[in-house]
Amino acid sequence: MAAVRDGQGSEGAATVVVRGESGAAADQPVLTSGAALSILRLTGGQLLLYAVLLILLIVTFIPIVYLVALSLKDNGQIYGRFWSMPDPYRWENFALGSLAIWRAVLNSILTSGTSTAATVLLASLSGYVFARHRFPGKELIYTGILALLMIPPILTLIPAYVLILNMGLENTYWALILPWTSGGQVFALLLCRSFFATLPEEFFDAARIDGASELQSFAQIAVPLSAPILVTVAVVRLVTTYNQFMWPLVVISSPKKQVVAVALTQFTSEIGVTDLGPQMAGYILASIPLIVLFSFGMRHYVRGLTAGGLKA
Missing domain, CATH: 1.10.3720.10 (MetI-like)
Incomplete structure (x- = not known):
């Protein structure tokens, strides 16, 4: 069974038809999204840029997440299991x-x-x-x-x-x-x-x-x-x-x-x-x-x- 690229869809997305060994189409055409194709076309520099931005985003939000987590803990949970989620929640x-x-x-x-x-x-x-x-x-x-x-x-x-x-x-x-x-x-x-x-x-x-x-x-x-x-x-x-x-x-x-x-x-x-x-x-x-x-x-x-x- 092989995947054959037949052409472009109505919105610029590639149409991929899955065919069996006899050459007949085995399944319905599958449309791959333009966003997925754009990701495949990213250069190494762009991927590095997105990776750096993702790291900065994580570094920015980690303190906020743990601020919320600490606000729902008691002292025993904070000093004993600092990096864990609250259990139970202290509302x-x-x-x-x-x-x-x-x-x-x-x-x-x-x-x-x-x-x-x-x-x-x-x-x-x-x-x-x-x-x-x-x-x-x-x-x-x-x-x-x-x-x-x-x-x-x-x-x-x-x-x-x-x-x-x-x-x-x-x-x-x-x-x-x-x-x-x-x-x-x-x-x-x-x-x-x-x-x-x-x-x-x-x-x-x-x-x-x-x-x-x-x-x-x-x-x-x-x-x-x-x-x-x-x-x-x-x-x-x-x-x-x-x-x-x-x-x-x-x-x-x-x-x-x-x-x-x-x-x-x-x-x-x-x-x-x-x-x-x-x-x-x-x-x-x-x-x-x-x-x-x-x-x-x-x-x-x-x-x-x-x-x-x-x-x-």
Whole structure:
């Protein structure tokens, strides 16, 4: 019995007919997929590239898999059978983890969300002005603002803390919201100004002819067209502020107002130093808001990075 290649199928797939010794077709034609033929045509370099990518993928996901596995174990399983899967599953670890960090997660969502909304609003307004208007010293002022990106944030830690003390804002949500809002303006301004500069001038000329004010042009033309870059700014600021550790540790002393990054480091003092299962569960629960954020905002985030955000 032999396999004879007769020709191409309707979608470019090779048609293989299995024939018996007499030459008659013994079975129905078998269509081999185009994907399988593409694999056969891969060069050695491409196979090596795919092998490296597969290894990197495995290395990336192994810690995540074992984080989930550790979150479902007790101490005996962790120290005795570290590389094994949980048996039995300790689902109560997630209950203990949620009790320890739920307030901190809400605090992080509140402070990060408020500061991000303020950052997007102020940066979009200032970016619109720098992109669409001319005034004396514009480029000098803009260059001076961008120069602030060269200053390491750690250098401003003590002056910012003294300022918060003098304003009487220590151990309040405003001690997080205000510095995070101001600290995010420079990079957000860079993205917004660059994107607004790429918008066609004809849209704004038509709006002025129709009698639209400057604020109406901004709200009804610039903002809708710039949704991808605004989402990008929001995602960057939300991730940055949600993961902040040093500044909340300095200015917030009340456990009821603490954010999740600091609460996770203090987690073991509440449940016992060696009880790692609930601690790992707390890490997973704390990451859920960011996972949800990227699930809904990734498409706009990528569009914002690639649709002219840094052209001007």
